[in-house]
Amino acid sequence: MFKDDLLKDKVIVVTGGGTGLGKSMALRCAELGAKLVLTSRRQEVIDEAAKEVAERGSEALAQTCDIRDYASVEGMVAAAVARFGRVDGLINNAAGNFLCPSEDLSPGGFQAIVSIVLNGTFHATHAVGKQLIEQGEGGTILSITTTYATHGSAYVLPSACAKAGVKVLTHSLAVEWAKYKIRLNAIAPGPFPTEGAWAKLMPPGMEDVLSADKIPAKRFGEHHELANLAAYLLADGSAYVTGQEITIDGGESLMAGEFNGLTLLDPGNVAQVLAMMRPPKKG
Numbered sequence: 001m002f003k004d005d006l007l008k009d010k011v012i013v014v015t016g017g018g019t020g021l022g023k024s025m026a027l028r029c030a031e032l033g034a035k036l037v038l039t040s041r042r043q044e045v046i047d048e049a050a051k052e053v054a055e056r057g058s059e060a061l062a063q064t065c066d067i068r069d070y071a072s073v074e075g076m077v078a079a080a081v082a083r084f085g086r087v088d089g090l091i092n093n094a095a096g097n098f099l100c101p102s103e104d105l106s107p108g109g110f111q112a113i114v115s116i117v118l119n120g121t122f123h124a125t126h127a128v129g130k131q132l133i134e135q136g137e138g139g140t141i142l143s144i145t146t147t148y149a150t151h152g153s154a155y156v157l158p159s160a161c162a163k164a165g166v167k168v169l170t171h172s173l174a175v176e177w178a179k180y181k182i183r184l185n186a187i188a189p190g191p192f193p194t195e196g197a198w199a200k201l202m203p204p205g206m207e208d209v210l211s212a213d214k215i216p217a218k219r220f221g222e223h224h225e226l227a228n229l230a231a232y233l234l235a236d237g238s239a240y241v242t243g244q245e246i247t248i249d250g251g252e253s254l255m256a257g258e259f260n261g262l263t264l265l266d267p268g269n270v271a272q273v274l275a276m277m278r279p280p281k282k283g
């Protein structure tokens, strides 16, 4: 859906770029001409992703970093600049999550998630932001939130709180850093199958938790759909879009609408019952 040179020679950092959605976005950016800086704690997963970037005709630096540690993030950005001479974009994709009754959460458990998702996103945004400001040519920062950053969610309290913080970070810096021509946007995905998310969030025997049946589109998201949205938001053509969180969820987050539950029932039965409720025609 895009010209092959949409992101030509842009240098894009992807946190958590060795697995799941981060890898899918990185590979799509590579197909569109970007150079990638892939970062996460495990060298082997980013090395493998870098190989796949090369297979797509582009190049990647696989640089480990723990986004909870600001010095580690600064080192990663310095390595990116040493390799490519500059940075143009950042995808804040790395995250941690687990399901837990909130009354059973320990302060350490809450902190573990918030330090990856919120502190880590701040660290990467700040370190890349400073580099973009120094370069003086603007840039783009994209964060992956979730739909429950807006509505909240039971059993994932630390993630919901942290993602809400990332959403507000996006709104805040979009205004503050507009003077540097730095744009910040977010993507709020509904369920997109990945090994990482499914292992953490699909309790055995309770597969209804993440069920495609509850989604108006009646299916989960496909990685290429999210990756194309990311590419659009990273490209120069979206220059007037900033401070936005764009939902991509097949309509799932709108299901709270009072009577939307009727769409989950057999449409023939629903029509029949509603017809019975209709008053007889007058005259």
Ligand code: HXC
Residues within 6 Å of the ligand: 095, 096, 097, 098, 099, 100, 105, 106, 107, 108, 109, 110, 112, 113, 146, 159, 189, 190, 191, 192, 196, 197, 200, 201
């Ligand atoms: C309760 C838990 C827990 C669990 C860990 N803790 N797992 N508490 N239930 N299932 C607590 C521990 O007891 C400890 O608390 C604290 O958290 C830190 O635990 P560690 O094991 O030391 O954590 P750490 O090594 O920092 O690992 C972080 C992690 C891990 C989040 C726990 O799973 C991880 O690294 N995950 C990265 C990948 C990931 O989670 N991907 C899923 C993203 S999916 P104490 O009190 O003992 O210190 C996603 C999708 C959203 O975000 C939307 C879907 C629709």
Ligand code: NAP
Residues within 6 Å of the ligand: 015, 016, 017, 018, 019, 020, 021, 022, 039, 040, 041, 042, 045, 065, 066, 067, 068, 092, 093, 094, 095, 096, 116, 120, 144, 145, 146, 147, 188, 189, 190, 191, 192, 193, 194, 195, 196, 197
């Ligand atoms: P994933 O594969 O588990 O991705 C998480 C990534 O974060 C991993 O690559 C992990 O790599 C990295 N990471 C974790 N802690 C880190 C740290 N301290 N420093 C650096 N990197 C770290 O899960 P995913 O499903 O692709 O999720 C990607 C993003 O999409 C997340 O922000 C998630 O919240 C969001 N999201 C996903 C869904 C979905 O349905 N899949 C829905 C909504 C939102 P290492 O372990 O090597 O560090």
